[in-house]
Each structure stands twice: as C-alpha cells, then as structure tokens.
Amino acid sequence: MINIPQYALPSAAVLIFGIAIILFSMTERRTYYRRVITACLAMVMVPLAYILNEYLAYALQALVLIAVGNVSRDYYKAGYFRRRKELMEIFRHDHPEHRDAKKMLYHNLRDIDSREKMIEKRLEEIEETENKLREKEFELKEQMRAIKEEQKGGKQ
Amino acid sequence: MIIEQSVPVIAIVEIMSVLLIIFSLRHLAIAKHFESETDKKVMTWFMLGLILAGIGSIANVIGVFGLHSYLVNGIPFQVFWVLAPMAFLIGIIKLRKS
Numbered sequence: 001m002i003n004i005p006q007y008a009l010p011s012a013a014v015l016i017f018g019i020a021i022i023l024f025s026m027t028e029r030r031t032y033y034r035r036v037i038t039a040c041l042a043m044v045m046v047p048l049a050y051i052l053n054e055y056l057a058y059a060l061q062a063l064v065l066i067a068v069g070n071v072s073r074d075y076y077k078a079g080y081f082r083r084r085k086e087l088m089e090i091f092r093h094d095h096p097e098h099r100d101a102k103k104m105l106y107h108n109l110r111d112i113d114s115r116e117k118m119i120e121k122r123l124e125e126i127e128e129t130e131n132k133l134r135e136k137e138f139e140l141k142e143q144m145r146a147i148k149e150e151q152k153g154g155k156q
Numbered sequence: 157m158i159i160e161q162s163v164p165v166i167a168i169v170e171i172m173s174v175l176l177i178i179f180s181l182r183h184l185a186i187a188k189h190f191e192s193e194t195d196k197k198v199m200t201w202f203m204l205g206l207i208l209a210g211i212g213s214i215a216n217v218i219g220v221f222g223l224h225s226y227l228v229n230g231i232p233f234q235v236f237w238v239l240a241p242m243a244f245l246i247g248i249i250k251l252r253k254s
Contacts, residue, residue, distance in 0.1 A: 032187070033191060033195060033199070036184065036199070036202065037198070037202060037244075037247070037248075037251070040202045040205060040206065040244055040247075041244055041248075043205070043209060043240060043241065043244070044241040044244065046237055047234060047237045047238050047241070050234060050237070055165075058165070058166065058169045061169065061173060062169050062172065062173065065172075065173050065176040065177065065180075066176065068176070068177075068180050068206070069176040069179050069180045072179075072180040072181075072183040072184045072187065073179075073180075073183050075183065075184065075187040076183035076184075076186055076187045078187075079186070079187045079189070079190045082190070113189065
C-alpha cells in the first residue's frame with residue numbers, strides 16, 4: 001500500500017485551487033477591474049495553506065502576489081492608453097497651442113491629472129480676472145457717462 | 157531538511173512580497189481614478205487588504221530576523237493575513253450592493 005503523508009492531499013487541493021483562481025484572473029475576456037479582484041481573492045488561500053504547510057503557503061503567497069502585480073500593471077497600462085487615446089482625439093489638430101498638451105501624453109497619468117487640475121485652477125483664475133475687469137469696465141463706463149452728463153449740464 | 161533551517165527563503169519571499177504589494181498599490185491607486193465612484197470604493201477596500209497583507213509580511217520579516225519591537229511582539233503576523241481577506245470580503249459586499 002502506498003504511504004501518503006497526512007497533509008499531502010489537502011495541500012495539493014489548496015495549491016491546485018489557488019493556482020486555478022490565479023489562472024482565472026488571467027483570462028483576457030474579463031475586465032481588469034474584475035481580474036484584480038479575482039487575483040486578490042486567491043490570497044484567501046494563503047492563510048489556509050499556512051495551516052497545512054508553511055512552505056506551501058509561502059509558495060502560494062509568491063504566486064498570488066505575482067498575479068496581483070501583473071494584473072494591476074496591465075490595469076494601469078490599459079487606463080494610460082485609454083486616456084492617451086482620448087487626449088489624442090482632443091488634440092488631433094497639430095496646432096502650436098496644443099504642443100504642450102501633446103507633450104503631456106508622454107507623462108504619467110498622475111502627472112496628467114495634476115496638470116489638468118493646475119490648468120483648471122488657472123482657467124478659474126482667468127475667469128475671475130475677466131469678471132473683475134468686466135466690473136471695472138462697467139464702473140468706468142458709468143463714470144464716463146456721469147462726466148458726460150455733467151459736461152452737457154454745464155454747457156446748457 | 158535544509159530548507160527548514162534557512163531563514164533567507166522566508167525573508168526573500170516576504171521582502172519580495174512587500175515590494176510586489178507596493179508596486180501593485182501604486183498602479184491600482186492610479187488606475188482606479190478612471191472607474192466609477194462605487195468601483196473606486198470597492199478597489200479601496202481591496203487595496204486596504206493588500207496593505208494589511210504587506211504589514212503581515214513586514215511583521216514576519218521582523219520576526220524572522222528576531223527584531224521584535226514593542227508593537228509587533230506578541231502579535232503573530234498571520235493575524236494580518238487573516239485581516240486581509242476580511243477587507244476583501246467587505247469589498248465584495250460593496251460590489252454586490254452596487
């Protein structure tokens with residue numbers, strides 16, 4: 001009779017199950033969001049594997065984290081390229097004013113985000129200045145009108 | 157067995173785990189910006205789970221090298237590896253609700 005160690009079968013089951021979840025997270029048809037979640041869920045197997053065998057748990061931990069790292073990198077890249085396509089669509093005309101915006105395409109997403117915020121803030125500032133100038137213009141026109149009326153009154 | 161006596165095996169796995177977690181967190185933090193508000197919340201819970209797993213790995217490395225501090229001493233690192241799936245579970249509940 002073959003002498004199978006007590007923990008061999010449960011260990012094999014946990015390892016196979018863990019690897020199956022990892023492979024499931026690699027399927028191309030699913031969205032990156034779902035793939036990351038699936039890969040993270042494979043991590044639940046690690047404490048279970050630790051009960052059976054310490055080194056099995058370390059092996060599974062390494063595999064799961066490589067899967068999570070790989071999927072999250074793909075997720076980031078997909079977001080980057082989608083964003084890049086959107087920006088290319090906006091700035092498709094080769095105009096000198098858009099040159100800076102085109103340069104932005106080659107920066108990190110976080111940089112683009114911060115740059116966008118900066119531009120938005122700048123636009124708000126410009127809008128505020130415009131409003132102030134408009135108010136000032138209105139005031140000056142009012143003054144001018146009052147002066148003209150005074151002059152007319154003086155002549156009469 | 158030789159493998160059972162060697163500390164570097166655990167240390168290498170755990171240090172690499174921490175690096176991979178940091179690497180994943182960085183990418184996920186940027187990628188989640190382009191999801192909806194609910195999906196962002198779900199992803200935040202999953203990221204929290206990853207952070208807990210990372211803390212567990214750091215605690216294990218500290219334990220392996222015998223660098224027990226006041227904070228880590230007495231807390232087995234497996235606690236964090238059990239807390240991590242809890243965060244994932246909350247994430248899944250949020251996902252189901254959405």
